Amino acid sequence: MSGPILIWGAGAIGGTLGAAFIRAGHDVILVDNAADHVAAINERGLRIDGPIFQDTVKAKAFVPENLKGKFDRIFLCVKAHHTEAAAKALLPHVAENGYVVSAQNGLNETVISKVIGEHRVIGCFVNFGADYLAPGVVHYSGHGAVVVGELDGKKTKRIEQIYALMKEFEPKAILTENIWGYLWGKLIYGTLLFGTALTNDSIADVLANQRYRPILTKLALEVGAVANAKGVVPEAFDGFDPVAFAPTASTAETARSFDEMVIHNRRSTKSHSGIWRDLAIRKRKTEVDAQVGPVVEVGRSLGVPTPLAARVVELIHEIEAGTRQLDLVNLDLLADAEIGA
Incomplete structure (x- = not known):
């Protein structure tokens, strides 16, 4: 060329x-x-x-x-x-x-x-x-x-x-x-980033917060389940290990991946995601409908429920509309959605 x-x-x-x-x-x-x-x-x-x-x-x-x-x-x-x-x-x-x-x-x-x-x-x-x-x-x-x-x-x-x-x-x-494995791996990780962007805390601080790791783990499991139903094998990158968010993963494996993601993100001078920047600084629509939305749609077509991913989309829309503030309490609301699912 x-x-x-x-x-x-x-x-x-x-x-x-x-x-x-x-x-x-x-x-x-x-x-x-x-x-x-x-x-x-x-x-x-x-x-x-x-x-x-x-x-x-x-x-x-x-x-x-x-x-x-x-x-x-x-x-x-x-x-x-x-x-x-x-x-x-x-x-x-x-x-x-x-x-x-x-x-x-x-x-x-x-x-x-x-x-x-x-x-x-x-x-x-x-x-x-x-x-x-x-x-x-x-x-x-x-x-x-x-x-x-x-x-x-x-x-x-x-x-x-x-x-x-x-x-x-x-x-x-x-x-x-296996480029699709990396793209789906990034979707799992990216959905976690949308979770962190519901707050004003940094990516590393949210991922390090023991209180919210259980609900973030369940959120990642939803996306991984959709990938599995499509026959995709997600790939690991930058401390994120999709195996650590599989139904068969041990608590220690999941904790280790969270810890490694925290280390990776603390090395970067970019403390918050581009999603958070769109919401907090640029006051514009995020990519939630084009990233998390398709996960919900594909899950529905394959009979895989994704209530937490759907709730993330709703919460991001409310922040985009100015009817919800960026706050850790939004992760508590996400946990409430899991309980009610």
């Missing part, structure tokens, strides 16, 4: 990846819906702050309607609930033999496949810490798992190329034959 790498969505994930690719010597073009972000990048460059590296890189940036041309390599890095609209907008820019890498949260590969064709989609799992701070500024706060793989698990020339590219960003990047 040749030509520039197109990053569609130049916020936390896309901005961090794009800047790393530029620093590695690649030609990168950025696309973002935020006109002020695009203008700032074109005027001053894209600035990356944080403990991993600090730099300002030069790149061409466009709002979608001003982009021209077709591209072999496209990274889609928008919020999960914007995936379908973004996929439709980028479709005219996918080269004949080009592909889209879904560097997002959730099961967005299925959404993108419906728009551009499954053969043009590459699975991607990222768990590094990053936040959009201001127009032209992204904070890269901590290393995390980076995994790529073909949706059918095959080894292809293009996946080897993408893997080599991702290793330039994260030397510990993984090439997997």
Whole structure:
């Protein structure tokens, strides 16, 4: 593959990846819906702050309607609930033999496949810490798992190329034959993050809180049960071990995974999730309908009950609407939902 790498969505994930690719010597073009972000990048460059590296890189940036041309390599890095609209907008820019890498949260590969064709989609799992701070500024706060793989698990020339590219960003990047296992593993972990985002406490503090570990464990078990019903084997990453949240797991195994997740999150300067930031700082909708919502829907279709996941969706909606405050008491309400289920 040749030509520039197109990053569609130049916020936390896309901005961090794009800047790393530029620093590695690649030609990168950025696309973002935020006109002020695009203008700032074109005027001053894209600035990356944080403990991993600090730099300002030069790149061409466009709002979608001003982009021209077709591209072999496209990274889609928008919020999960914007995936379908973004996929439709980028479709005219996918080269004949080009592909889209879904560097997002959730099961967005299925959404993108419906728009551009499954053969043009590459699975991607990222768990590094990053936040959009201001127009032209992204904070890269901590290393995390980076995994790529073909949706059918095959080894292809293009996946080897993408893997080599991702290793330039994260030397510990993984090439997997089970990308769906990582995506479902992230859904289990991500649902826990939605649980922590019901509060104002940090990710590490909530996961370390012995009072709430039992209800968070049951929440994770629900998502794992849906994955199991689909025949997916979730993969471990960054201290999160799906085996520790299986029905057969011992109390010690579950406690160890919680402890390791706490250690991983305390290493990062990103104390709170992007979910919490959407709720508390940016005052905008989260990805709950595109991440936890599908778990509930798939569970319903497979006859797997998910009352806690459904209650998390309800509580997040209430916080988004301004009718509920961020507070640890919301986890007590989640526990009440479990009792009433």
